[in-house]
Amino acid sequence: MAVPRAASEMARHMRGTCSRPHPHRCDACRRSLPSSRRGRRGTNEASSTWRRGGSSRICTGGGVGTSVCSRALRVSGLIDGKWVATHNSRVPRVDEVTKAAHRQRLLNAAAAEFAAKGLDAARVDDISIAAGLAKGTIYNYFESKIAVFQAVVEEWARRTSEARVVLDDTDIRRQLLAIAEGDVKVIGEIEEFARAVIREVLTMPAAVVAELLPVWDSLDEVVTTVVAVAQGRGELRADRSADELARVFLTLVNGLVLEHWLPNASIALDDIPTLAVDYYLDGAAPR
Structure with missing residues (x-):
């Protein structure tokens, strides 16, 4: 007995090998839902609100409005304000060289932030943004603002030792x-x-x-x-x-x-x- 096309695509999707370019348009995700729960193409370009509809979540923004199952939602991400599929490829790990470069950029940005505002008024989100990274990225490297301050002082000492x-x-x-x-x-x-x-x-x-x-x-x-x-x-x-x-x-x-x-x-x-x-x-x- 032949396997229905939708079921076959859903199996590939669950294995992370679905080749569809976008979770909103993935036949496996969309066709696995009852027709009453499938999304309709929207017209509200300004809206990007997600609402729950049974086992699906419906995007009402971007002119798409297509229903996607919770699996598709978990394997997609919001990048630069747009939902981008990540379920057809592995998320690349940040290598040690990139981590070291990010940490150094954070230290440089933190030194400027502390110099301009002082320890109390400095904001960790502003440090991340000044380093060209997303808000909250700094917590991947440091536990707290005082830990960032201490790390910048340690960098000062390291540079002094080298000089x-x-x-x-x-x-x-x-x-x-x-x-x-x-x-x-x-x-x-x-x-x-x-x-x-x-x-x-x-x-x-x-x-x-x-x-x-x-x-x-x-x-x-x-x-x-x-x-x-x-x-x-x-x-x-x-x-x-x-x-x-x-x-x-x-x-x-x-x-x-x-x-x-x-x-x-x-x-x-x-x-x-x-x-x-x-x-x-x-x-x-x-x-």
Whole structure:
């Protein structure tokens, strides 16, 4: 006994191999419904409302108005305001390269959003849209807005680590100058976000700040190691710990950056590495 054409097409549809181009016009879906439940071609181009009719859902928009079964509805999607069939092909997975690219775009957009609006006023949907992605996409990569903020700070630290040039077997002045130049270079590249981070750190809860600080631990350890080696060579005083002397140097660099951000500041950003190293090693004594 021959299998009716509609039944055959429905079987292919259920296996995901239906070749019909659109779920609204899929013979298998449409003919499987009683004639009383089949859709009628509509004329309301402006409407895109779906209403339930028994086992079907009827689209009254786009001039189609064709009934589709719930299976067809599940295997179609709303893309750019139009229902597009996806039941005749597998939905492609996002590969790791694309994921990494999307994450980087989100971080760049988040840095701009936080810099412009601050942490409280920033909106995650605006970040997704600015990154060229759909609303809500950001939650595929980050759990919350504060997690996004932390990730951007981590990206700042990563870039700083890459920008630093650590010189081995050379004098302390050259080593500290290379470190400060790397730090200031990245600050100049993300200056507005860097300003926003300083502002937020001064006002956010201590618990959140405590979660942000470990991001910089590895960078601080590099300076501590450089200072400890210089102490062993007699280039720096030995009556203070290497950790303390490293923090003094980093505080001096960051303090000069803050001074640069003040109105009518006379210190240029590019001058900070040399100023910081000179004041750190020689103080204000005449040379």
